[in-house]
Amino acid sequence: MSGAFTVVAPDTLRSVQDLLATDDEAMCMSGGATLVPMLNAGLVEPSLVVSLKKIPALSGISRNTDNGISIGAMTRHVETAASELLVGSLAGVRNAASKIANPVVRNMGTMGGSISFADPGADYPPALVASGAEIEILSTEGGRRVPAQDFFVDWYETALEPGEIVYAIHLPPADETACGYHEKFARVEGDFATVSVNVVLALAGENCKSIRIAVGACGPTPVRNADVEQALVGKPLSREALLEAGKKLAAECDPVDDVRGSAEYRLNLVPQLVTRAALNAQALLQDEGAA
Protein backbone atom coordinates (compact mmCIF):
# COMPACT_ATOMS: atom_id res chain seq x y z
CA MET A 1 0.00 0.00 0.00
CA SER A 2 1.16 3.53 -0.68
CA GLY A 3 1.92 6.17 1.92
CA ALA A 4 -0.45 7.55 4.50
CA PHE A 5 -3.56 9.33 3.40
CA THR A 6 -6.81 10.37 4.99
CA VAL A 7 -10.18 9.04 3.89
CA VAL A 8 -13.31 11.16 4.05
CA ALA A 9 -16.88 10.47 2.99
CA PRO A 10 -18.74 13.81 2.82
CA ASP A 11 -22.52 13.70 2.69
CA THR A 12 -22.99 16.56 0.25
CA LEU A 13 -21.79 16.93 -3.30
CA ARG A 14 -20.74 20.48 -2.49
CA SER A 15 -18.23 19.33 0.12
CA VAL A 16 -16.87 16.68 -2.25
CA GLN A 17 -16.30 19.38 -4.85
CA ASP A 18 -14.75 21.80 -2.35
CA LEU A 19 -12.32 19.16 -1.13
CA LEU A 20 -11.31 18.22 -4.67
CA ALA A 21 -10.94 21.88 -5.64
CA THR A 22 -8.75 22.83 -2.69
CA ASP A 23 -6.40 19.83 -2.59
CA ASP A 24 -4.48 19.03 -5.77
CA GLU A 25 -3.48 15.64 -4.44
CA ALA A 26 -6.97 14.56 -3.40
CA MET A 27 -8.53 11.70 -5.34
CA CYS A 28 -12.17 10.88 -5.74
CA MET A 29 -13.33 7.32 -5.09
CA SER A 30 -16.56 5.67 -6.10
CA GLY A 31 -16.78 1.89 -5.52
CA GLY A 32 -13.04 1.39 -5.03
CA ALA A 33 -12.68 -1.38 -7.61
CA THR A 34 -10.31 0.78 -9.67
CA LEU A 35 -8.65 3.17 -7.22
CA VAL A 36 -7.87 0.69 -4.42
CA PRO A 37 -5.90 -1.71 -6.68
CA MET A 38 -3.86 1.33 -7.78
CA LEU A 39 -3.30 2.32 -4.13
CA ASN A 40 -2.37 -1.26 -3.24
CA ALA A 41 0.17 -1.35 -6.06
CA GLY A 42 1.62 2.04 -5.03
CA LEU A 43 0.77 3.53 -8.44
CA VAL A 44 -1.01 6.56 -6.98
CA GLU A 45 -0.20 8.49 -3.81
CA PRO A 46 -3.07 10.78 -2.89
CA SER A 47 -3.01 12.94 0.22
CA LEU A 48 -6.74 12.52 0.61
CA VAL A 49 -9.29 10.04 -0.71
CA VAL A 50 -12.76 11.54 -1.07
CA SER A 51 -15.37 8.79 -1.11
CA LEU A 52 -18.72 9.38 -2.81
CA LYS A 53 -20.44 6.60 -0.88
CA LYS A 54 -22.66 8.91 1.21
CA ILE A 55 -24.16 10.73 -1.76
CA PRO A 56 -27.31 8.83 -2.78
CA ALA A 57 -28.09 11.25 -5.62
CA LEU A 58 -25.22 9.67 -7.55
CA SER A 59 -26.74 6.16 -7.57
CA GLY A 60 -29.43 4.50 -9.58
CA ILE A 61 -30.88 4.28 -13.08
CA SER A 62 -33.92 6.33 -14.03
CA ARG A 63 -36.07 7.29 -17.01
CA ASN A 64 -36.26 11.01 -17.76
CA THR A 65 -39.27 12.97 -18.99
CA ASP A 66 -37.90 12.77 -22.56
CA ASN A 67 -37.65 8.95 -22.10
CA GLY A 68 -33.86 9.09 -22.08
CA ILE A 69 -32.16 7.00 -19.40
CA SER A 70 -29.81 8.42 -16.78
CA ILE A 71 -27.31 6.30 -14.91
CA GLY A 72 -25.83 7.82 -11.75
CA ALA A 73 -22.04 7.75 -11.61
CA MET A 74 -22.08 5.55 -8.48
CA THR A 75 -24.40 2.92 -10.00
CA ARG A 76 -22.78 -0.46 -9.55
CA HIS A 77 -22.24 -2.88 -12.42
CA VAL A 78 -24.54 -5.44 -10.77
CA GLU A 79 -27.44 -2.98 -10.99
CA THR A 80 -26.65 -1.89 -14.55
CA ALA A 81 -26.39 -5.55 -15.60
CA ALA A 82 -29.94 -6.20 -14.34
CA SER A 83 -31.69 -2.95 -15.30
CA GLU A 84 -35.02 -3.35 -17.06
CA LEU A 85 -34.66 0.18 -18.42
CA LEU A 86 -31.67 -0.83 -20.56
CA VAL A 87 -33.48 -2.61 -23.37
CA GLY A 88 -33.51 -2.51 -27.18
CA SER A 89 -30.88 -0.12 -28.47
CA LEU A 90 -29.54 0.28 -24.89
CA ALA A 91 -29.23 -3.45 -24.16
CA GLY A 92 -25.57 -3.34 -25.22
CA VAL A 93 -24.75 -1.24 -22.13
CA ARG A 94 -26.47 -3.76 -19.87
CA ASN A 95 -24.77 -6.60 -21.74
CA ALA A 96 -21.36 -4.94 -21.31
CA ALA A 97 -21.97 -4.50 -17.55
CA SER A 98 -22.80 -8.19 -17.20
CA LYS A 99 -19.44 -9.12 -18.77
CA ILE A 100 -17.26 -6.99 -16.48
CA ALA A 101 -14.93 -8.98 -14.20
CA ASN A 102 -16.89 -11.28 -11.87
CA PRO A 103 -19.93 -11.17 -9.55
CA VAL A 104 -18.03 -9.78 -6.53
CA VAL A 105 -16.29 -7.01 -8.46
CA ARG A 106 -19.64 -6.17 -10.10
CA ASN A 107 -21.00 -5.67 -6.56
CA MET A 108 -18.33 -3.01 -5.99
CA GLY A 109 -17.39 -1.29 -9.25
CA THR A 110 -19.36 1.65 -10.62
CA MET A 111 -19.86 3.13 -14.07
CA GLY A 112 -18.50 6.54 -13.07
CA GLY A 113 -15.40 5.03 -11.51
CA SER A 114 -14.74 2.76 -14.45
CA ILE A 115 -15.06 5.41 -17.14
CA SER A 116 -13.07 7.99 -15.14
CA PHE A 117 -10.13 5.60 -15.18
CA ALA A 118 -10.70 5.02 -18.92
CA ASP A 119 -8.88 1.72 -19.25
CA PRO A 120 -9.10 1.07 -23.00
CA GLY A 121 -9.67 -2.63 -22.24
CA ALA A 122 -12.76 -1.89 -20.14
CA ASP A 123 -16.22 -2.76 -21.40
CA TYR A 124 -18.12 0.50 -20.96
CA PRO A 125 -16.17 2.74 -23.37
CA PRO A 126 -17.27 0.97 -26.59
CA ALA A 127 -20.77 0.38 -25.14
CA LEU A 128 -21.27 4.07 -24.33
CA VAL A 129 -19.89 5.21 -27.70
CA ALA A 130 -22.10 2.76 -29.63
CA SER A 131 -25.21 3.74 -27.69
CA GLY A 132 -24.68 7.48 -28.11
CA ALA A 133 -24.19 8.28 -24.42
CA GLU A 134 -23.36 11.67 -22.99
CA ILE A 135 -21.28 12.07 -19.86
CA GLU A 136 -22.40 14.75 -17.39
CA ILE A 137 -19.41 16.29 -15.64
CA LEU A 138 -19.60 18.43 -12.52
CA SER A 139 -17.18 20.93 -11.02
CA THR A 140 -17.45 23.84 -8.62
CA GLU A 141 -18.06 26.04 -11.66
CA GLY A 142 -21.10 24.07 -12.76
CA GLY A 143 -21.89 21.22 -15.10
CA ARG A 144 -21.26 20.26 -18.71
CA ARG A 145 -22.12 17.36 -20.97
CA VAL A 146 -19.64 15.61 -23.22
CA PRO A 147 -20.49 12.96 -25.85
CA ALA A 148 -18.91 9.62 -24.93
CA GLN A 149 -16.61 9.64 -27.98
CA ASP A 150 -15.13 12.98 -26.82
CA PHE A 151 -14.98 11.94 -23.15
CA PHE A 152 -12.39 9.24 -23.88
CA VAL A 153 -9.36 11.26 -24.98
CA ASP A 154 -6.32 8.97 -24.89
CA TRP A 155 -4.84 6.00 -23.02
CA TYR A 156 -6.25 6.35 -19.48
CA GLU A 157 -7.12 9.96 -20.22
CA THR A 158 -10.55 11.56 -20.20
CA ALA A 159 -12.06 14.99 -20.70
CA LEU A 160 -12.19 15.43 -16.92
CA GLU A 161 -10.28 18.47 -15.69
CA PRO A 162 -8.73 18.55 -12.21
CA GLY A 163 -11.49 18.93 -9.62
CA GLU A 164 -14.20 17.62 -11.95
CA ILE A 165 -16.15 14.42 -11.38
CA VAL A 166 -18.53 12.34 -13.46
CA TYR A 167 -22.05 13.01 -12.20
CA ALA A 168 -24.14 10.84 -14.50
CA ILE A 169 -24.22 9.01 -17.82
CA HIS A 170 -27.15 9.92 -20.05
CA LEU A 171 -28.46 7.61 -22.75
CA PRO A 172 -30.93 8.46 -25.51
CA PRO A 173 -34.44 6.92 -25.33
CA ALA A 174 -34.37 3.18 -25.95
CA ASP A 175 -35.41 2.16 -29.48
CA GLU A 176 -37.14 -1.10 -28.68
CA THR A 177 -37.04 -2.24 -32.30
CA ALA A 178 -33.23 -2.18 -32.16
CA CYS A 179 -30.83 -4.43 -30.30
CA GLY A 180 -27.53 -3.67 -28.59
CA TYR A 181 -24.96 -6.41 -28.06
CA HIS A 182 -21.50 -6.55 -26.47
CA GLU A 183 -19.14 -9.12 -27.96
CA LYS A 184 -16.18 -9.58 -25.65
CA PHE A 185 -13.11 -11.67 -26.38
CA ALA A 186 -10.91 -12.27 -23.32
CA ARG A 187 -8.31 -14.84 -22.30
CA VAL A 188 -10.51 -16.05 -19.48
CA GLU A 189 -13.92 -14.99 -18.24
CA GLY A 190 -13.57 -11.92 -16.05
CA ASP A 191 -10.39 -10.56 -17.60
CA PHE A 192 -10.24 -7.23 -19.42
CA ALA A 193 -11.04 -7.65 -23.10
CA THR A 194 -8.36 -8.54 -25.61
CA VAL A 195 -10.79 -6.91 -28.05
CA SER A 196 -14.46 -6.07 -27.59
CA VAL A 197 -17.05 -4.93 -30.12
CA ASN A 198 -20.29 -3.24 -29.17
CA VAL A 199 -23.04 -2.95 -31.79
CA VAL A 200 -26.48 -1.37 -31.91
CA LEU A 201 -28.49 -2.83 -34.78
CA ALA A 202 -31.94 -2.15 -36.24
CA LEU A 203 -33.49 -4.16 -39.06
CA ALA A 204 -36.08 -3.30 -41.69
CA GLY A 205 -37.37 -6.71 -42.75
CA GLU A 206 -34.30 -8.62 -43.94
CA ASN A 207 -32.24 -5.48 -44.37
CA CYS A 208 -30.02 -3.55 -42.02
CA LYS A 209 -31.86 -0.35 -41.16
CA SER A 210 -29.12 1.16 -39.03
CA ILE A 211 -25.99 -0.05 -37.29
CA ARG A 212 -23.47 1.50 -34.92
CA ILE A 213 -20.23 -0.34 -34.24
CA ALA A 214 -17.61 0.58 -31.63
CA VAL A 215 -14.40 -1.40 -31.21
CA GLY A 216 -12.84 -1.46 -27.74
CA ALA A 217 -9.39 -2.46 -26.39
CA CYS A 218 -7.82 -1.84 -29.77
CA GLY A 219 -6.27 1.59 -29.32
CA PRO A 220 -6.45 4.47 -26.84
CA THR A 221 -10.17 5.10 -27.34
CA PRO A 222 -13.11 3.24 -28.93
CA VAL A 223 -12.99 3.17 -32.73
CA ARG A 224 -16.10 4.00 -34.74
CA ASN A 225 -16.57 5.00 -38.39
CA ALA A 226 -19.92 6.28 -39.65
CA ASP A 227 -19.03 5.59 -43.32
CA VAL A 228 -18.27 1.95 -42.59
CA GLU A 229 -21.61 1.68 -40.79
CA GLN A 230 -23.50 3.45 -43.59
CA ALA A 231 -22.11 1.00 -46.16
CA LEU A 232 -23.95 -1.84 -44.36
CA VAL A 233 -27.34 -0.10 -44.39
CA GLY A 234 -30.13 -1.00 -46.81
CA LYS A 235 -29.12 -4.60 -47.46
CA PRO A 236 -29.04 -7.91 -45.61
CA LEU A 237 -26.09 -8.36 -43.23
CA SER A 238 -23.84 -10.88 -44.95
CA ARG A 239 -20.72 -12.37 -43.37
CA GLU A 240 -18.68 -11.00 -46.26
CA ALA A 241 -19.96 -7.46 -45.83
CA LEU A 242 -19.40 -7.58 -42.06
CA LEU A 243 -15.87 -8.95 -42.41
CA GLU A 244 -15.16 -6.17 -44.90
CA ALA A 245 -16.53 -3.57 -42.45
CA GLY A 246 -14.41 -5.13 -39.70
CA LYS A 247 -11.27 -4.92 -41.85
CA LYS A 248 -11.91 -1.23 -42.48
CA LEU A 249 -12.35 -0.62 -38.76
CA ALA A 250 -9.20 -2.62 -37.98
CA ALA A 251 -7.30 -0.29 -40.31
CA GLU A 252 -8.21 2.57 -37.95
CA CYS A 253 -7.27 0.73 -34.77
CA ASP A 254 -3.99 1.34 -33.00
CA PRO A 255 -3.54 -1.56 -30.59
CA VAL A 256 -0.51 -2.41 -28.46
CA ASP A 257 1.25 -5.68 -27.71
CA ASP A 258 0.51 -6.71 -24.17
CA VAL A 259 -0.14 -9.74 -22.02
CA ARG A 260 -3.66 -10.06 -23.49
CA GLY A 261 -2.48 -10.37 -27.08
CA SER A 262 -0.17 -8.91 -29.69
CA ALA A 263 -1.25 -5.93 -31.75
CA GLU A 264 -1.32 -8.14 -34.85
CA TYR A 265 -3.51 -10.73 -33.12
CA ARG A 266 -5.92 -8.00 -32.02
CA LEU A 267 -6.19 -6.64 -35.55
CA ASN A 268 -7.04 -10.13 -36.76
CA LEU A 269 -9.75 -10.41 -34.14
CA VAL A 270 -11.55 -7.20 -35.10
CA PRO A 271 -13.29 -8.38 -38.32
CA GLN A 272 -14.29 -11.67 -36.66
CA LEU A 273 -15.74 -9.97 -33.60
CA VAL A 274 -17.55 -7.30 -35.63
CA THR A 275 -19.17 -10.12 -37.59
CA ARG A 276 -20.07 -12.08 -34.47
CA ALA A 277 -21.44 -9.04 -32.66
CA ALA A 278 -23.67 -8.00 -35.56
CA LEU A 279 -24.91 -11.52 -36.29
CA ASN A 280 -25.62 -12.10 -32.58
CA ALA A 281 -27.60 -8.85 -32.42
CA GLN A 282 -29.47 -9.87 -35.59
CA ALA A 283 -30.27 -13.31 -34.15
CA LEU A 284 -31.66 -11.71 -30.98
CA LEU A 285 -33.86 -9.38 -33.05
CA GLN A 286 -35.13 -12.24 -35.22
CA ASP A 287 -35.84 -14.39 -32.13
CA GLU A 288 -37.86 -11.54 -30.70
CA GLY A 289 -39.72 -11.12 -33.98
CA ALA A 290 -40.51 -14.84 -34.09
CA ALA A 291 -41.69 -14.94 -30.47
Added chain:
Amino acid sequence: MNGNHTIALTINGEPQQLHISGNETLLTVLRDRLYLTGSKRGCNQGVCGACTLQVDGINVRGCLTLAALCDGTTVTTVEGLATISGLSPIQKAFAETGAVQCGFCTAGMMMAANEFLAHSPRPSADEARQALAGNICRCTGYKKIIDAVLLAAEMMSEEATA
Protein backbone atom coordinates in the same frame (compact mmCIF):
# COMPACT_ATOMS: atom_id res chain seq x y z
CA MET B 1 0.43 1.53 13.82
CA ASN B 2 -2.17 3.74 15.51
CA GLY B 3 -4.06 5.54 12.86
CA ASN B 4 -6.03 8.68 12.33
CA HIS B 5 -9.40 7.02 11.74
CA THR B 6 -11.69 5.43 14.30
CA ILE B 7 -14.27 2.93 13.12
CA ALA B 8 -16.91 0.94 14.95
CA LEU B 9 -18.25 -2.12 13.18
CA THR B 10 -19.62 -5.59 13.83
CA ILE B 11 -17.42 -8.48 12.71
CA ASN B 12 -18.90 -11.99 12.84
CA GLY B 13 -21.43 -10.81 15.40
CA GLU B 14 -18.92 -9.07 17.68
CA PRO B 15 -18.77 -5.29 18.00
CA GLN B 16 -15.30 -3.88 17.41
CA GLN B 17 -13.84 -0.41 17.75
CA LEU B 18 -10.57 0.17 15.94
CA HIS B 19 -8.06 2.94 15.31
CA ILE B 20 -6.69 2.56 11.82
CA SER B 21 -4.87 4.45 9.07
CA GLY B 22 -6.56 5.61 5.89
CA ASN B 23 -4.43 3.32 3.75
CA GLU B 24 -5.50 0.10 5.50
CA THR B 25 -7.85 -2.22 3.68
CA LEU B 26 -10.49 -4.22 5.51
CA LEU B 27 -8.44 -7.33 4.66
CA THR B 28 -5.34 -5.90 6.35
CA VAL B 29 -7.31 -4.89 9.43
CA LEU B 30 -8.93 -8.34 9.74
CA ARG B 31 -5.69 -10.24 9.30
CA ASP B 32 -3.09 -8.03 10.98
CA ARG B 33 -5.08 -6.33 13.73
CA LEU B 34 -7.75 -8.90 14.61
CA TYR B 35 -5.84 -12.05 13.58
CA LEU B 36 -8.82 -13.26 11.56
CA THR B 37 -6.58 -14.93 8.98
CA GLY B 38 -9.26 -16.96 7.20
CA SER B 39 -9.54 -14.35 4.43
CA LYS B 40 -6.36 -14.61 2.38
CA ARG B 41 -4.25 -11.96 0.69
CA GLY B 42 -3.54 -13.30 -2.80
CA CYS B 43 -3.22 -10.71 -5.55
CA ASN B 44 -4.27 -7.63 -3.51
CA GLN B 45 -5.83 -6.40 -6.78
CA GLY B 46 -9.34 -7.84 -6.58
CA VAL B 47 -8.65 -10.52 -9.16
CA CYS B 48 -8.03 -13.78 -7.30
CA GLY B 49 -11.01 -13.85 -4.94
CA ALA B 50 -9.17 -15.28 -1.90
CA CYS B 51 -10.24 -12.31 0.29
CA THR B 52 -13.96 -12.44 -0.59
CA LEU B 53 -16.11 -11.52 2.41
CA GLN B 54 -19.46 -9.93 3.18
CA VAL B 55 -20.09 -6.30 4.13
CA ASP B 56 -23.72 -5.49 4.99
CA GLY B 57 -24.88 -8.70 3.36
CA ILE B 58 -23.10 -8.16 0.02
CA ASN B 59 -19.95 -9.93 -1.12
CA VAL B 60 -16.97 -7.66 -1.68
CA ARG B 61 -13.22 -8.01 -1.99
CA GLY B 62 -11.59 -7.33 1.37
CA CYS B 63 -8.48 -6.09 -0.44
CA LEU B 64 -10.47 -3.44 -2.37
CA THR B 65 -12.39 -2.17 0.64
CA LEU B 66 -10.85 0.72 2.59
CA ALA B 67 -11.39 -0.01 6.27
CA ALA B 68 -11.94 3.68 7.00
CA LEU B 69 -15.18 3.46 4.97
CA CYS B 70 -16.49 0.48 6.98
CA ASP B 71 -17.65 2.47 10.00
CA GLY B 72 -21.09 1.22 11.03
CA THR B 73 -21.03 -1.86 8.81
CA THR B 74 -21.64 -5.52 9.56
CA VAL B 75 -18.90 -7.79 8.29
CA THR B 76 -19.00 -11.56 7.91
CA THR B 77 -15.85 -13.50 7.10
CA VAL B 78 -15.33 -17.21 6.62
CA GLU B 79 -14.81 -17.44 10.39
CA GLY B 80 -18.44 -16.36 10.75
CA LEU B 81 -19.93 -19.16 8.62
CA ALA B 82 -19.92 -21.81 11.34
CA THR B 83 -22.47 -21.58 14.13
CA ILE B 84 -22.48 -22.84 17.70
CA SER B 85 -24.03 -26.08 16.41
CA GLY B 86 -21.14 -26.76 14.06
CA LEU B 87 -19.91 -26.20 10.53
CA SER B 88 -22.27 -24.68 7.97
CA PRO B 89 -23.52 -26.92 5.14
CA ILE B 90 -21.08 -25.20 2.77
CA GLN B 91 -18.14 -25.99 5.04
CA LYS B 92 -19.31 -29.60 5.51
CA ALA B 93 -19.75 -30.03 1.77
CA PHE B 94 -16.24 -28.73 1.02
CA ALA B 95 -14.80 -31.16 3.57
CA GLU B 96 -16.85 -34.14 2.41
CA THR B 97 -16.15 -33.57 -1.28
CA GLY B 98 -12.42 -33.07 -0.83
CA ALA B 99 -12.74 -29.61 -2.39
CA VAL B 100 -9.75 -28.33 -0.40
CA GLN B 101 -6.20 -28.94 -1.50
CA CYS B 102 -3.76 -26.27 -0.35
CA GLY B 103 -6.68 -24.32 1.13
CA PHE B 104 -5.58 -20.85 0.07
CA CYS B 105 -8.62 -20.20 -2.13
CA THR B 106 -11.08 -22.04 0.11
CA ALA B 107 -12.31 -19.15 2.27
CA GLY B 108 -13.07 -17.05 -0.80
CA MET B 109 -14.69 -19.96 -2.60
CA MET B 110 -16.95 -20.64 0.38
CA MET B 111 -17.92 -16.98 0.75
CA ALA B 112 -18.74 -16.79 -2.98
CA ALA B 113 -20.80 -19.98 -2.64
CA ASN B 114 -22.51 -18.55 0.44
CA GLU B 115 -23.87 -15.50 -1.41
CA PHE B 116 -24.67 -17.52 -4.52
CA LEU B 117 -26.68 -20.24 -2.73
CA ALA B 118 -28.63 -17.63 -0.77
CA HIS B 119 -30.01 -16.37 -4.11
CA SER B 120 -29.94 -19.62 -6.13
CA PRO B 121 -30.85 -22.50 -3.84
CA ARG B 122 -31.14 -25.10 -6.65
CA PRO B 123 -28.35 -24.23 -9.07
CA SER B 124 -27.02 -26.09 -12.08
CA ALA B 125 -23.30 -26.87 -12.32
CA ASP B 126 -22.96 -24.16 -14.97
CA GLU B 127 -24.58 -21.53 -12.77
CA ALA B 128 -22.23 -22.52 -9.95
CA ARG B 129 -19.23 -22.15 -12.29
CA GLN B 130 -20.42 -18.67 -13.31
CA ALA B 131 -20.91 -17.65 -9.69
CA LEU B 132 -17.39 -18.74 -8.73
CA ALA B 133 -15.74 -17.39 -11.89
CA GLY B 134 -14.01 -14.66 -9.87
CA ASN B 135 -12.28 -17.11 -7.54
CA ILE B 136 -9.05 -18.65 -8.69
CA CYS B 137 -7.78 -22.05 -7.51
CA ARG B 138 -4.20 -22.92 -8.49
CA CYS B 139 -4.41 -26.56 -7.38
CA THR B 140 -6.87 -27.11 -10.28
CA GLY B 141 -9.50 -28.29 -7.83
CA TYR B 142 -12.42 -26.70 -9.64
CA LYS B 143 -14.26 -29.97 -10.33
CA LYS B 144 -14.51 -30.84 -6.64
CA ILE B 145 -15.26 -27.25 -5.68
CA ILE B 146 -18.29 -27.23 -7.98
CA ASP B 147 -19.29 -30.66 -6.63
CA ALA B 148 -19.09 -29.16 -3.13
CA VAL B 149 -21.32 -26.21 -4.03
CA LEU B 150 -23.94 -28.54 -5.51
CA LEU B 151 -23.74 -30.83 -2.48
CA ALA B 152 -24.11 -27.83 -0.17
CA ALA B 153 -27.24 -26.80 -2.09
CA GLU B 154 -28.68 -30.28 -1.54
CA MET B 155 -27.79 -30.27 2.14
CA MET B 156 -29.34 -26.84 2.60
CA SER B 157 -32.58 -27.78 0.87
CA GLU B 158 -32.82 -30.96 2.99
CA GLU B 159 -32.22 -28.85 6.07
CA ALA B 160 -34.96 -26.46 5.00
CA THR B 161 -37.53 -29.22 4.46
CA ALA B 162 -36.54 -31.25 7.54
